[in-house]
Amino acid sequence: MWKGRFSKQTADLVQQFGESISYDWRMYRQDIRGSIAHARAQLKFGTLTQEEFDSIEKGLKEIETEIEAGEFEFSTELEDIHMNIESALTARIGDAGAKLHTARSRNDQVATDTRLYCRDEAIEIEGLIRAFQSVLVKVAKDNQEVILPGYTHLQRGQPVLFSHHLLAYVEMLDRDLGRLRDCRQRFNVSPLGSGALAGSTINLDRNQIAEELGFDTITRNSMDAISDRDYIAELLFTFSLIGTHLSRLSEDAILWCSAEFGFVTFSDEHTTGSSLMPQKKNPDVCEITRGKTGRLNGNLVSILTAIKGLPLTYNRDLQEDKEPLFDSIDTIKLTLQVNTEMFAEMTINNERCLEAASDPLLLATDLADYLVKKGVPFRSAHELVGKAVAISADTHTPLDKLSLEQLQSISDAYEADAFDVFDLQTALNNRTNLGAPNFENSKKLIEFWETEIQS
Ligand code: ARG
Numbered sequence: 075m076w077k078g079r080f081s082k083q084t085a086d087l088v089q090q091f092g093e094s095i096s097y098d099w100r101m102y103r104q105d106i107r108g109s110i111a112h113a114r115a116q117l118k119f120g121t122l123t124q125e126e127f128d129s130i131e132k133g134l135k136e137i138e139t140e141i142e143a144g145e146f147e148f149s150t151e152l153e154d155i156h157m158n159i160e161s162a163l164t165a166r167i168g169d170a171g172a173k174l175h176t177a178r179s180r181n182d183q184v185a186t187d188t189r190l191y192c193r194d195e196a197i198e199i200e201g202l203i204r205a206f207q208s209v210l211v212k213v214a215k216d217n218q219e220v221i222l223p224g225y226t227h228l229q230r231g232q233p234v235l236f237s238h239h240l241l242a243y244v245e246m247l248d249r250d251l252g253r254l255r256d257c258r259q260r261f262n263v264s265p266l267g268s269g270a271l272a273g274s275t276i277n278l279d280r281n282q283i284a285e286e287l288g289f290d291t292i293t294r295n296s297m298d299a300i301s302d303r304d305y306i307a308e309l310l311f312t313f314s315l316i317g318t319h320l321s322r323l324s325e326d327a328i329l330w331c332s333a334e335f336g337f338v339t340f341s342d343e344h345t346t347g348s349s350l351m352p353q354k355k356n357p358d359v360c361e362i363t364r365g366k367t368g369r370l371n372g373n374l375v376s377i378l379t380a381i382k383g384l385p386l387t388y389n390r391d392l393q394e395d396k397e398p399l400f401d402s403i404d405t406i407k408l409t410l411q412v413n414t415e416m417f418a419e420m421t422i423n424n425e426r427c428l429e430a431a432s433d434p435l436l437l438a439t440d441l442a443d444y445l446v447k448k449g450v451p452f453r454s455a456h457e458l459v460g461k462a463v464a465i466s467a468d469t470h471t472p473l474d475k476l477s478l479e480q481l482q483s484i485s486d487a488y489e490a491d492a493f494d495v496f497d498l499q500t501a502l503n504n505r506t507n508l509g510a511p512n513f514e515n516s517k518k519l520i521e522f523w524e525t526e527i528q529s
Contacts, residue, residue: 075157084151094154094393097400102141104190105155105183106134111286112178112266115278121177126170133167134159154393155187156180177278179270181300181388186266188395190287192309195403196258202410203251203316204527207244209418211523214240218516221498222337222427223436228329232439233431233498236337236422238511239326241519246319248526253312261305264289268296271387301387303377306395310374313402317363317370320409324360327420331357336426344416359416366405373398431498434474438463440495440504441473448487458485 084092113130116122122130137159140146152158157180164171214237224234264284267273273296280292293299330337340357348354376398380391438459445455461484466473469480474496481488494500505512 075152075161089150089153092153092390092393093150094396095148095150095152095158098155098184098396099141099148099158100400101155101187101191102159103138104187104194105159106138107190107287108183108186108266109134109159109174111283112278113174114286115280115283116173116176118282119276119278121276122170122173126173129167129170130163130174133163133171136166137162154180154184156183177269177274177276178266179268179300181270182265182268182296184392185268185300185302186264186287188399189261189263189265189289189305192305192399193258193262193288195407196254196309199313199316199403199406199410200251200254202407202414203247203254206410206414206417207247207251207523208527209414210240210244210247211520211527213417213420213422214244214516215520215524217422217424218513218520220422220424220427221431221502223430223433224511230430230433230436233436233501234511235502235513235516236427237516237520241516241523243319243323244523247316250312250316250319253315254309257305257308257312259290260308262288262290264292265299265302266292268293268299271297271300297387301384301389301392303381303392303395306399307374307377307381310370310377310398310402313406314367314370314374316406317367317409320413321364321367323413324357324363327360328357328364331360335430336423337430338423339421340416341419341421344412344419359412363409363413366409370402370405373402428498434472434496435463435466437496437498437501438473440501441492444492444495445485445487448489450485450487455487458487462488 110131113122113127117124117127137146146162148158149161152161160171160174163174217236220236221233222236222239223230224232224239264280264287266283266287267278267280284290284292293302327338327340329335331340340355340359342355344359345355346358348356377395380394384391441462442452442455442459445458446452450458462476462481463473465471465480465484466476469476471480474493478488478490478492481492502512503514506514508515
């Protein structure tokens with residue numbers, strides 16, 4: 075492609091070191107779409123005749139079909155997807171192919187292809203997030219009556235609804251979805267026409283190209299346009315965060331399916347056994363999900379590090395953007411898919427959840443609230459209940475089974491109705507504020523999400 079200036083072939087090791095075709099081949103569709111739009115702008119400008127444009131378009135479509143059928147032979151010598159396709163085109167159609175690269179550089183070409191690729195993948199991942207959210211909402215809906223302890227410091231805190239717990243993840247995933255959409259909006263801008271770094275004296279209609287490729291607008295600064303990889307960093311951060319959220323859910327699920335908790339059971343299809351211990355049923359999917367966070371974070375750090383020392387504009391270091399990007403895309407897609415399937419098949423063990431949630435200590439705060447309603451300042455109420463908890467521990471008596479006398483030995487603010495606090499259903503129903511775990515709230519939120527997910 076640059077034979078004019080060189081008298082020797084690129085060394086084999088340099089080819090091996092510098093090639094990107096082994097991974098960037100997957101942008102072939104975007105590359106072809108971009109080339110057709112670029113050729114159409116040349117047709118309008120007059121650097122291509124209608125006949126030349128037609129043969130370029132036809133040739134590129136044939137190449138696309140061949141790649142799709144696995145019949146196209148990629149060559150490492152031709153370094154990347156851009157040169158592989160252009161060279162195959164020229165071999166096929168001759169001079170017209172040699173005109174395709176007019177007013178274009180691989181720098182604006184790769185920037186265009188990558189943006190298109192990210193857009194296609196982001197849209198797909200947004201759909202996968204929606205699918206996962208809808209499974210979580212469905213499980214929440216089917217288990218609306220299930221109560222389990224809510225934890226802080228992994229110590230039992232207060233009772234919550236299982237649906238409330240799952241819907242917390244639906245919220246997280248929704249913010250992730252929002253991040254993907256925001257990011258997509260920011261990068262859906264066409265860099266084509268920026269050339270190597272300084273545009274071109276052949277002024278193709280950049281807006282026409284942008285419109286054909288579905289970009290919202292065109293970039294304003296050619297130097298920024300070809301060296302900007304912000305959107306890859308943003309995407310990788312978003313993938314990291316999705317991974318982090320899934321990892322937290324995995325951690326919950328790992329605890330829930332342990333014998334100690336016993337709150338849920340995963341299907342045989344989504345668990346694995348041990349080669350030695352016959353009784354084992356391991357939550358490998360959850361563990362691998364948690365483990366994948368490492369590579370997602372690693373990929374984010376790779377791209378940030380690759381960019382940080384680069385002078386404007388294009389530097390070959392930028393080629394290092396693709397493997398982390400592709401790896402994170404593949405990772406996040408598979409992770410979302412497998413979790414969607416696994417959670418859809420999960421069984422909830424209502425009795426075990428209820429047993430754990432029926433620990434009266436979970437309502438110690440409600441007992442303090444009871445005293446507050448009787449006029450006791452909260453700090454004193456906290457202490458008065460703390461004392462009751464101490465008696466309960468010392469006498470090995472559950473908190474709700476202390477006698478009224480025992481409670482009144484602490485304070486006469488305790489009256490017979492203090493024991494009403496220990497009804498779980500009432501405790502949850504009393505939390506009427508928006509955002510709190512209560513059957514009515516949960517039902518409304520499930521309805522909200524059902525509609526939201528459709529949109
Ligand atoms: N394979 C290259 C990349 O991914 C394409 C751009 C090459 N540009 C150049 N000036 N060498 O970044």
